[in-house]
Amino acid sequence: MHNNHIRVSARGLVWRDDELLVAQDTKPTEEEPFYYPLGGGVEFGEHSENALRREFGEELGVTLKNVTYRETYEGLFTFDGNPAHELWRVYEAEIVESWPYERDEFSGYEAEFNEEIECFWKRPAEFSEEKVTFYPEQLVSDL
Template sequence: MPENRIRVSARGLVRRDDDLLVARETPPDGDTPFYYPLGGGVEFGEHSEDALHREFDEELGVSLSNVSHFETYEGVFASGGRRHHEVWRVYEADIVESWPYERDEFTGYEVEFDEEIACVWKSADAFGEGDETLYPEALVPDL
């Protein structure tokens, strides 16, 4: 991503009882994994809700229903030796297909980066109690 650019992303809060569907990522240094809601970047001229539908289709091959805006978060942070500025549009949503709810873990695919995405169901309490890290961190108290 070019320097001095604000990245806007659309993220989905998908729930299975008290669990959230999140992506798990381990930093390059092999440290403790962190988690974030699935979704991705909003393209110029694209509404964030449309981007959410597109991202879930591209990464998991699923459709969404009952999509509603949850909250918007903004953060400036350092990662990989660079400053980043992101705006996260977070939506609550349901996945139409049943298979993601039937599996505790599965793999998605990020075409743009040619990378697999580790998708897991995690208890929202694990983030609230500080046992696990969820980004954006401002989302945690709102869960």
Template sequence: MREIRVVTLGAVRRGEELLVQAVGRNDAGGRNFRLLGGGVEFGEHSEDALRREFDEELGVALDDVSPLGTYERVFDHEERRHHEVWRVYEATIVEDWPYDREAFSFVEPDSGAELRATWKRPRAFRSGPDHLYGETLLDDLGPDPHSAQ
């Protein structure tokens, strides 16, 4: 079935670092990452979906949520063509514990898969083997407005 999936993602910062999720290895010998978030359900606003995803997956609330941009990605995965539209928001996490850890695991409720989140500097995606999905997103992030975290 051909469909466009709407995804909402959160750009959460800790100083110069972004909270990202590891999503597999790449051909350059590094890992692939993306911002945390998930699918938007029919009739659900993307900001509400972002808050729901962070609550379901991490058990945290978001604050200072503001739109960053909308991105589109068409890609092949497991021999299938996929089409996603991403609504990305900058946000802060209300609870302190994610900022206190270098990395942590969480469970995706729909699949039961254990996932790994970590803090990475965006410049590491420009110069190393690691890759951030949503390449143009790096340019749009600009300077860190929440550097006091």
């Protein structure tokens, strides 16, 4: 599925003390997992902050508060053999509900791909060690 458009996604940095809420996934061709901040695609006509709030609602059933814009990152990469181009609009945010903070790991749901999202709390130091991959990679040094 090769397409020539730039995908814009909104991502949220949610902290629990010194740990960041991240989702885990595995590339189709690799066994090692990678991690990324939760969020998702921005739809045409939708502001990225609203997209972030919508995605957290859809995937985790939670509400965000204290959402503040932080940075935009750009990535050109290959995924599953196809070239991809993404802009990541990154926000700091807090979750209103307390349950995510009380669990060390839990699952969300991605309706678009009909799959569970495995969520964990990780210290950013784990991403700067080469064993653990985090996207967008440029964000690691800013954490």
